[in-house]
Amino acid sequence: MSANAQRTLIEVRWHARAGQGAKTAANILAQAALREGKYAQSFPEFGPERRGAPMQAFNRLSDQPFYMHSSITEPDIVIVVDPHLMDTIPVTEGLKPNGWIIINTPLPPEEAQERWELKPYRVATVDASGIARETLRQDIPNVPLLGAFARVTGLISLETLQKDTAQRLEKRYRDRPQVIEANLKALERGYNEVKWVEAKTAELVARETARIEAKGWRELPIGGIIPEPGTSAMYRTGSWRLERPIFDPQKCVQCLMCWLVCPDAAIILENGKVVGIDYDHCKGCGLCSLQCPPKAKALTMVLEAELEEVKASR
Amino acid sequence: MVEVVKTLPRVTEEQKRLVALSGNEAQAEAMRQINPDVVAAYPITPQTEIVMQFAQFVADGKVDTEYIPVESEHSAMSACIGAAAAGARAMTATSSQGLALMWELLYIASGLRLPIVMAVVARSLSANLNIHCDHSDVMGARDSGWIQIFAEDPQEAYDSLIQAVVIAERARLPVMVITDGFIISHAVHPVTVYPDEAVREFIGEYEPEVSLLKVETPVTMGPVDLPDYYMEHKRQQTEAMKQAKQIILQVGEEFANFFGTKVYGFMELESMDDAEVAVISLGSSCGTVREVVRELRAQGLKVGAVKLRVFRPFPRDELVRVLAGVQAIGVLDRADSFSTMGGPLFTEVKSALYDVLVTQRHTTATQFIPLGGPKVVNYIYGLGGRDLTNEHVEEVFRELLDIAAGKPVEETWRYLGVRE
Numbered sequence: 001m002s003a004n005a006q007r008t009l010i011e012v013r014w015h016a017r018a019g020q021g022a023k024t025a026a027n028i029l030a031q032a033a034l035r036e037g038k039y040a041q042s043f044p045e046f047g048p049e050r051r052g053a054p055m056q057a058f059n060r061l062s063d064q065p066f067y068m069h070s071s072i073t074e075p076d077i078v079i080v081v082d083p084h085l086m087d088t089i090p091v092t093e094g095l096k097p098n099g100w101i102i103i104n105t106p107l108p109p110e111e112a113q114e115r116w117e118l119k120p121y122r123v124a125t126v127d128a129s130g131i132a133r134e135t136l137r138q139d140i141p142n143v144p145l146l147g148a149f150a151r152v153t154g155l156i157s158l159e160t161l162q163k164d165t166a167q168r169l170e171k172r173y174r175d176r177p178q179v180i181e182a183n184l185k186a187l188e189r190g191y192n193e194v195k196w197v198e199a200k201t202a203e204l205v206a207r208e209t210a211r212i213e214a215k216g217w218r219e220l221p222i223g224g225i226i227p228e229p230g231t232s233a234m235y236r237t238g239s240w241r242l243e244r245p246i247f248d249p250q251k252c253v254q255c256l257m258c259w260l261v262c263p264d265a266a267i268i269l270e271n272g273k274v275v276g277i278d279y280d281h282c283k284g285c286g287l288c289s290l291q292c293p294p295k296a297k298a299l300t301m302v303l304e305a306e307l308e309e310v311k312a313s314r
Numbered sequence: 315m316v317e318v319v320k321t322l323p324r325v326t327e328e329q330k331r332l333v334a335l336s337g338n339e340a341q342a343e344a345m346r347q348i349n350p351d352v353v354a355a356y357p358i359t360p361q362t363e364i365v366m367q368f369a370q371f372v373a374d375g376k377v378d379t380e381y382i383p384v385e386s387e388h389s390a391m392s393a394c395i396g397a398a399a400a401g402a403r404a405m406t407a408t409s410s411q412g413l414a415l416m417w418e419l420l421y422i423a424s425g426l427r428l429p430i431v432m433a434v435v436a437r438s439l440s441a442n443l444n445i446h447c448d449h450s451d452v453m454g455a456r457d458s459g460w461i462q463i464f465a466e467d468p469q470e471a472y473d474s475l476i477q478a479v480v481i482a483e484r485a486r487l488p489v490m491v492i493t494d495g496f497i498i499s500h501a502v503h504p505v506t507v508y509p510d511e512a513v514r515e516f517i518g519e520y521e522p523e524v525s526l527l528k529v530e531t532p533v534t535m536g537p538v539d540l541p542d543y544y545m546e547h548k549r550q551q552t553e554a555m556k557q558a559k560q561i562i563l564q565v566g567e568e569f570a571n572f573f574g575t576k577v578y579g580f581m582e583l584e585s586m587d588d589a590e591v592a593v594i595s596l597g598s599s600c601g602t603v604r605e606v607v608r609e610l611r612a613q614g615l616k617v618g619a620v621k622l623r624v625f626r627p628f629p630r631d632e633l634v635r636v637l638a639g640v641q642a643i644g645v646l647d648r649a650d651s652f653s654t655m656g657g658p659l660f661t662e663v664k665s666a667l668y669d670v671l672v673t674q675r676h677t678t679a680t681q682f683i684p685l686g687g688p689k690v691v692n693y694i695y696g697l698g699g700r701d702l703t704n705e706h707v708e709e710v711f712r713e714l715l716d717i718a719a720g721k722p723v724e725e726t727w728r729y730l731g732v733r734e
Contacts, residue, residue, distance in 0.1 A: 217547070221524075222554075224547045229533075
């Protein structure tokens with residue numbers, strides 16, 4: 001048996017939005033693993049997107065040295081930092097049967113497993129955003145998620161994570177020890193409050209993925225040109241949105257300032273009048289709402305997360 | 315797909331004019347006759363007289379060209395890229411540091427598959443400040459996806475620049491035509507010039523397949539190209555280079571038919587049929603080498619020479635067929651790569667010959683190949699305008715003959731004409 005075959009290698013994929021701290025969390029995890037004498041990698045996947053766009057980060061953990069620098073396509077563990085990605089991104093793609101999926105959601109794990117058809121996987125849920133809001137006073141779910149990861153996988157101890165987090169924050173927050181304490185508390189609460197269920201089936205469900213078969217070099221247009229106009233509309237950047245502008249036609253004075261400033265041409269006009277928002281392309285930057293005259297207030301920004309909660313409670 | 319060779323009417327001898335022109339003047343004359351839509355160039359040092367003369371043609375109303383004097387070579391190539399993307403026939407000229415400053419744009423021109431044609435006068439790169447002939451500038455651009463054609467003298471520079479327009483547009487690749495700084499650029503030689511109408515007929519009207527100004531078929535050029543597509547586009551580029559080999563040969567043949575010239579190809583051979591040793595070089599030194607070959611042949615020595623005209627795409631198979639039967643090859647490089655294993659032409663030639671050296675797959679029907687294939691030795695010469703004399707070349711041939719007779723090669727690269 002080769003050394004490689006004997007080695008246990010754990011591969012982790014983080015799903016988040018750019019700006020939610022998944023890359024940092026993956027770095028902390030790798031650092032903590034190193035502290036425990038393990039071998040670890042952490043790397044993000046970069047695209048041209050900005051804050052709010054779906055992104056991925058990765059970890060490899062092992063008790064033996066490893067040397068590959070390839071991407072991770074069949075992870076053992078998936079961590080979903082933003083629960084809204086559950087409906088827009090194929091987060092379980094390549095996830096091994098009986099692998100862990102750890103989701104930031106207040107839903108109990110049984111319900112999450114049912115709702116998102118996760119029967120072949122072990123599902124863990126923790127209200128990481130809720131914990132973060134209470135302890136850190138802002139929605140930084142990565143810290144409680146790390147606590148949850150430590151608990152359900154046992155790959156790293158809570159003590160190491162806490163030691164590491166404290167050390168990392170020490171320099172910056174020397175004068176504000178309460179910040180460090182809040183982070184340690186967030187970790188601990190993530191660790192304590194996570195709930196999980198076992199996989200219900202050993203068989204993977206074949207999922208339909210709307211994937212375009214990429215053309216080979218012989219078929220592609222010469223020079224990388226895009227031979228048709230307006231193709232950027234096919235890129236549904238609406239999934240990047242954290243906040244949603246809500247339009248109230250009753251209050252609108254039709255000054256068209258929102259239409260003028262929208263960088264994504266997502267303000268819909270009909271006969272020269274604003275009639276609504278193109279949510280397929282609105283990235284939720286909020287410029288429209290900023291420009292809307294204070295007296296009118298026809299555009300208000302609402303957190304997507306809260307919208308979901310409102311829907312769920314109905 | 316490669317087009318079928320056109321049969322065009324021949325230009326008569328009476329229609330041609332024999333004039334005395336420097337390399338720069340010959341290329342400026344070609345550009346006047348080509349009458350490109352756009353020429354963008356940096357007009358100050360290290361610019362050549364090519365652009366100075368062309369600007370005069372513009373000022374005198376002898377061309378219809380939109381001439382854009384820009385603030386740097388970086389901008390010159392940028393403007394050519396913009397013009398070519400808009401569907402214009404765009405040309406420029408540069409040299410030395412100017413080419414170095416264009417570096418990142420060279421890749422954009424080739425990556426966007428724009429048929430820009432550039433006259434490059436090859437000169438050394440600083441430091442130290444030198445300005446004289448050297449191939450360091452063009453060798454720095456050898457992997458930028460441009461077709462590179464070396465001209466030995468002003469006639470070849472004139473002919474090649476006209477051919478380059480057709481090659482570029484058929485291959486959808488940019489082309490640089492390279493002349494040796496000062497040695498050719500400023501030296502006056504007899505040049506046969508063809509009538510304007512004939513040149514314009516030969517190059518024809520430029521009808522780009524895609525362009526930004528074809529509003530009825532809008533396209534996006536140069537979009538973001540991530541790991542899932544970028545590599546396919548590079549693969550296309552290398553395929554275009556492969557196809558360009560056929561195009562270069564075809565255009566050379568069409569040119570010869572039309573203007574009654576020699577047939578331009580990848581290389582020109584001097585006494586290679588039964589040569590035991592050979593020298594391969596680029597540019598003006600090929601003339602000097604030819605002289606020496608003829609002298610030594612008169613003494614009964616079996617020496618030969620290969621003038622490589624096309625460096626990119628590199629004509630591997632054709633070159634191997636010529637060199638495989640030779641016992642010792644001297645590769646002259648007018649640039650050092652500082653790899654400590656020789657200059658750029660040397661590493662290409664040796665790499666091309668590897669299969670011959672190792673497996674002897676490329677045997678020729680008439681010649682016996684000694685076990686192990688030819689010995690290849692590199693001579694780095696002429697840096698920063700250092701003269702290459704007949705004596706230098708003879709010294710090279712004598713050493714190659716010794717090597718062919720069994721003298722051990724030891725280190726395979728050396729400097730020629732340097733003070734120890």
